[in-house]
Amino acid sequence: MSRIIADAAAALAPTCDYTTGCITCGDVAIPLTVLRLDEERGLALCGDEDGNSETVETDLVAPVAPGDRLLVHAGTAIARLTEEAPE
Amino acid sequence: MKYVDEFRDPALGEVLAGEILGLVEPGRHYKFMEVCGGHTHSIYKYGIDDLLPANVELVHGPGCPVCVIPMGRVDDGISLAHQPDVIFTCFGDMLRVPGSDGTLLDAKAEGADIRMVYSPLDALRIAKANPERPVIFFAIGFETTAPSTALTLKRAKAEGVSNFFCMCNHVTIVPPLRALLDSPDLRLDGFIGPGHVSTVVGVRPFEFIPAEYGKPISVAGFEPLDVLHAIHMILTQLKEGRCEVENQYARVVPYDGNPRALQVMSEVFELRPHFEWRGMGFISQSGLKLSEAYADMDAEIQYGVPGIRVADPKACQCGEVLKGVIKPWECKVFGSGCTPERPIGTCMVSSEGACAAYYNYGRFAREREVV
Numbered sequence: 239m240s241r242i243i244a245d246a247a248a249a250l251a252p253t254c255d256y257t258t259g260c261i262t263c264g265d266v267a268i269p270l271t272v273l274r275l276d277e278e279r280g281l282a283l284c285g286d287e288d289g290n291s292e293t294v295e296t297d298l299v300a301p302v303a304p305g306d307r308l309l310v311h312a313g314t315a316i317a318r319l320t321e322e323a324p325e
Numbered sequence: 326m327k328y329v330d331e332f333r334d335p336a337l338g339e340v341l342a343g344e345i346l347g348l349v350e351p352g353r354h355y356k357f358m359e360v361c362g363g364h365t366h367s368i369y370k371y372g373i374d375d376l377l378p379a380n381v382e383l384v385h386g387p388g389c390p391v392c393v394i395p396m397g398r399v400d401d402g403i404s405l406a407h408q409p410d411v412i413f414t415c416f417g418d419m420l421r422v423p424g425s426d427g428t429l430l431d432a433k434a435e436g437a438d439i440r441m442v443y444s445p446l447d448a449l450r451i452a453k454a455n456p457e458r459p460v461i462f463f464a465i466g467f468e469t470t471a472p473s474t475a476l477t478l479k480r481a482k483a484e485g486v487s488n489f490f491c492m493c494n495h496v497t498i499v500p501p502l503r504a505l506l507d508s509p510d511l512r513l514d515g516f517i518g519p520g521h522v523s524t525v526v527g528v529r530p531f532e533f534i535p536a537e538y539g540k541p542i543s544v545a546g547f548e549p550l551d552v553l554h555a556i557h558m559i560l561t562q563l564k565e566g567r568c569e570v571e572n573q574y575a576r577v578v579p580y581d582g583n584p585r586a587l588q589v590m591s592e593v594f595e596l597r598p599h600f601e602w603r604g605m606g607f608i609s610q611s612g613l614k615l616s617e618a619y620a621d622m623d624a625e626i627q628y629g630v631p632g633i634r635v636a637d638p639k640a641c642q643c644g645e646v647l648k649g650v651i652k653p654w655e656c657k658v659f660g661s662g663c664t665p666e667r668p669i670g671t672c673m674v675s676s677e678g679a680c681a682a683y684y685n686y687g688r689f690a691r692e693r694e695v696v
Contacts, residue, residue: 266363266521266547267469267521267524280480293446295446295473295476295477295480297476297585297589298472298476298583298585298586298589299583299585300585309521309524309577311469311470311473311521312416312443312444312445312466312469312470312473313443313444313445313446313447313473314444314446314472314473314476316469316472316473316521316524316525316583316586317524317577317578317579317583319576319577320576
């Protein structure tokens, strides 16, 4: 019985979709742009090109400014992105 | 999307594949390990192995943190989730990892308050919104994720959040690589190094691979051209008789990593004497725990966990898959007893797990070949 309930919970829960990847578990990081700063708390609102945004911890790459491009993993910016295209 | 589309260009991919074909010696078999689960996912998703010559084989490494978590730790997490009033938080993939008596999702169905979060910061927000209840974050991941947990614990301490706890399962990348290289089961010709772990630890920690074991390594990004380029770089090294650490992902990875992240980690964590890995047993100094300064936030200390070692299911061959000794489809229960919907082994749980990635993408090409 608990298995049936668990399966139903699995279907309802917004779990990571194994066909598209789990951003937190799989060493996956996404490029985001700094939109707004909360300097006092060391946080920044960052967004992608599709208009999605999230609050990001910026301590590891501080100082940041609006427009900076960051690589974000699990809500934390782990690196800055610099311009480079494949040769 | 900038920084992404450029590295998915099919025309450039074909050029690289052509050059790779020119680099391999006919009659020689090349076996490269992609260390990171993110690479495994990319390889299957984009069909990268289909672009490689038949004598270049990619084997999957132990770099999916969900895949390497032993059943006993899942049981420990579930026991914490069942503590009175506790809100237990974890990443999505962890919910479906089987312990010896069910998953965290099963525990949720039985009434435990278990919530999925996308970041440790989300877990801290839940703690601040529920000051009367203890909130435990089940921390998991390699050095890519560990700084995020560390910063969140520092933030919780600084803000005086006293109901936030952490069960730390963070692991480090170098000890399992050394264990693999010491394993007599496996003969490898080179490594595709983990890109995002390296943004934190840098490239330097991998210098021992060429220096002590004589294997080339290229730290790589996760787009298809990144992976192909890394393979190109390793083959070029072999052709030219070189053996060194190269950085294919230099647009993101500094040679010395992120010193601030390493500093934060060293403040919050300390190495465990040993930590158990699924299928690989106990590996010395391969896991992190909270340092003494953060012991009051350590869920294992504050609540106690059973800490019982649980053997992997007999049918499951995750250990061999994680060490690259067998391919996912060579496991006895792959695709029959073990599927992403109902996994037996951890490699089938996370999308970055070799078995799930192969099940979702690779098996179709192979089934066509077999037919």
